[in-house]
Structures are given as structure tokens and as C-alpha cells.
Amino acid sequence: MAVIAQISLGVEDCDRAGAFWMRALGYVRRPPRWEGDDWIVIEPPPGVVGAPIAMDLSETPVQEQPRIHFDLQADGDLEAEVERLLALGAKRIYWPHYPEPDEREPPFVVLADTEGNRFCVSSAPRRDAV
Numbered sequence: 001m002a003v004i005a006q007i008s009l010g011v012e013d014c015d016r017a018g019a020f021w022m023r024a025l026g027y028v029r030r031p032p033r034w035e036g037d038d039w040i041v042i043e044p045p046p047g048v049v050g051a052p053i054a055m056d057l058s059e060t061p062v063q064e065q066p067r068i069h070f071d072l073q074a075d076g077d078l079e080a081e082v083e084r085l086l087a088l089g090a091k092r093i094y095w096p097h098y099p100e101p102d103e104r105e106p107p108f109v110v111l112a113d114t115e116g117n118r119f120c121v122s123s124a125p126r127r128d129a130v
Contacts, residue, residue, distance in 0.1 A: 006041060007051050007070075010058025011115040014040045017055045020114045023088050024072075027053070062116035070119040071108075078123040082109050085121065089114040 011017035018029060018040045027042040030052070038057060044050035074081035086092070095110040108122035 004051050006043075006054050008054040008056050009115075009117060010060060011055050011117070012058065013115065014038055014055040014057060017113060017115045017117075018042055020089050021053055021055075024085055024090075024113075025050070062112075063118075066118050069117070072119060072121045074121055074123050078107060078109065078121065082111065082121055085111055093118060 009017065009021075021027060022029060022042050025042075026045065026048070027050070028045050030041040030043055032040070039054065041052050041054045043052035072081075082092075090111040090113055093110045093112050098108075099105065101107070106123040108120045110118060110120055112118050
């Protein structure tokens with residue numbers, strides 16, 4: 001069986017994207033593979049579980065409806081987490097596909113990182129919902 005070794009994210013500016021995602025997730029940067037390496041990997045700090053994220057230079061345009069994206073779960077108030085991410089440089093994205101409110105599913109917000117890559121932020125699922 002295979003396991004995920006890392007998630008690769010195409011970006012225009014590895015340092016800018018890495019800085020955003022390190023602050024957003026509390027990740028740290030791995031040492032470069034060699035001096036002058038412009039491809040970076042960020043990962044959870046020691047003792048924290050999570051997948052590493054590689055920032056790889058890309059010249060392709062950002063997809064408006066990407067087939068793969070990050071889903072983040074706020075550990076507290078959803079709007080407070082969205083505001084924190086906006087303060088780090090994220091942008092709100094107009095998303096016409098939000099589902100109708102449903103007490104079984106947590107609400108989510110679609111944002112874009114500093115590179116324009118879309119991601120979602122949701123609140124924790126309700127434990128008492130059926």
C-alpha cells in the first residue's frame with residue numbers, strides 16, 4: 001500500500017507561498033536539498049502529525065475550480081479563522097456553489113492563498129448532528 005509522502009503545490013513564488021502556508025498551518029521549512037534550491041518543502045513541526053507540502057515553481061495559470069485543493073478545519077470559530085487567514089494574505093473567492101445550510105454538515109468558506117490557489121476552511125463537524 002502506498003502512503004502520501006507530500007503534497008505538491010504549483011506556485012509562482014516559492015518563498016511567498018511557503019511563508020503564507022507556514023503561518024497558516026504552523027509548519028516549518030525543511031532545509032534545502034542544496035544551496036540555491038528554489039523548490040521548498042514545509043512540514044509539521046516535530047511531534048505534530050500532518051502531510052508535508054512542497055512548493056514547486058509553476059507557470060500554469062491557477063484553476064478557478066481546481067480538481068484538488070486543501071480543506072482546512074478551523075479549531076475554533078470559523079469566521080475568526082477566516083479573518084486570521086485573510087490577515088496573512090489570503091483572499092475571499094466568490095464561490096457560487098455553496099450548499100444550502102444543513103445542520104449535519106459544517107459551513108465552509110472558499111479562499112485563495114497568496115498565489116491564487118483555492119482552498120476551503122470549515123468549522124468542526126457537529127458531534128450532535130444525526
